[in-house]
Amino acid sequence: MSIQIEKAFAVHAQAMEVRMQRSEILAANLANESTPGFQARDIDFSSAMRQLEQRSARSDGARTLELKYRVPHQASQDGNTVELAVEQAEFARNAMDFQTSLTFLTMKFSGLKKAIEGQ
Amino acid sequence: MSFDSIYRIAGSAMNAQTVRLNTVASNLANAESASSSAADVYKARKPVFAAIYENGQLTRSVGMGGAHVQVLDVVTTGREPQRRYEPSNPLADNRGYVYYPDVNSIEEMTDMMSATRSFETSVEVLNKVKSMQQGLLRLGEI
Numbered sequence: 001m002s003i004q005i006e007k008a009f010a011v012h013a014q015a016m017e018v019r020m021q022r023s024e025i026l027a028a029n030l031a032n033e034s035t036p037g038f039q040a041r042d043i044d045f046s047s048a049m050r051q052l053e054q055r056s057a058r059s060d061g062a063r064t065l066e067l068k069y070r071v072p073h074q075a076s077q078d079g080n081t082v083e084l085a086v087e088q089a090e091f092a093r094n095a096m097d098f099q100t101s102l103t104f105l106t107m108k109f110s111g112l113k114k115a116i117e118g119q
Numbered sequence: 120m121s122f123d124s125i126y127r128i129a130g131s132a133m134n135a136q137t138v139r140l141n142t143v144a145s146n147l148a149n150a151e152s153a154s155s156s157a158a159d160v161y162k163a164r165k166p167v168f169a170a171i172y173e174n175g176q177l178t179r180s181v182g183m184g185g186a187h188v189q190v191l192d193v194v195t196t197g198r199e200p201q202r203r204y205e206p207s208n209p210l211a212d213n214r215g216y217v218y219y220p221d222v223n224s225i226e227e228m229t230d231m232m233s234a235t236r237s238f239e240t241s242v243e244v245l246n247k248v249k250s251m252q253q254g255l256l257r258l259g260e261i
């Protein structure tokens with residue numbers, strides 16, 4: 001019986017990829033907080049994960065995830081839909097989720113190590 | 120690795136906000152710089168920001184990717200300078216008027232606070248991304 005690395009790491013590697021791309025989008029939203037007409041965008045995590053799963057099944061290497069526009073609580077006069085507090089909260093949460101995935105992966109690593117060493 | 124594009128995005132935002140703070144400092148410093156004619160008086164400056172998408176265009180890209188901030192230009196506000204009657208001012212014209220810039224101090228102060236907050240947000244983003252990357256680098260150290 002052999003250990004399959006992809007199976008052993010399960011969904012966490014993909015989750016981290018989505019988290020990383022999402023942090024880029026959220027960073028762009030935060031950066032354009034005072035750009036007139038800028039529309040905040042975001043990734044829907046569950047649909048992105050599903051998309052990634054289908055992609056790895058087909059393995060055609062399409063790297064584009066679907067971006068959605070954020071619906072602001074209150075529209076601003078200059079057409080900018082970035083709400084600083086919302087974006088900051090989402091960014092912080094996304095960073096925390098990234099750390100969670102990292103922790104899961106580290107736990108997988110230590111489990112594999114234990115299995116290899118037979119202790 | 121998409122981390123470096125996050126660093127670039129946050130860096131561009133910090134740069135843009137620094138330009139904004141620069142114009143605010145210049146406007147506030149010259150709020151009382153009088154002149155003897157309306158044409159020569161200092162004019163308040165404002166930066167114009169634009170989002171530059173990852174494909175290098177001003178329009179939205181279809182695919183993934185963030186957006187940088189670019190300072191397109193620094194423009195003058197185009198408001199009329201204030202005319203005050205100060206015959207004792209050495210800069211007064213032959214009718215006794217001096218011209219003061221169109222700087223609104225309250226507007227500039229709020230602009231300054233907004234720019235500072237945006238700058239701090241970018242610093243926060245950088246810190247978070249730094250800890251994400253450090254965590255990733257430590258992956259596998261058991």
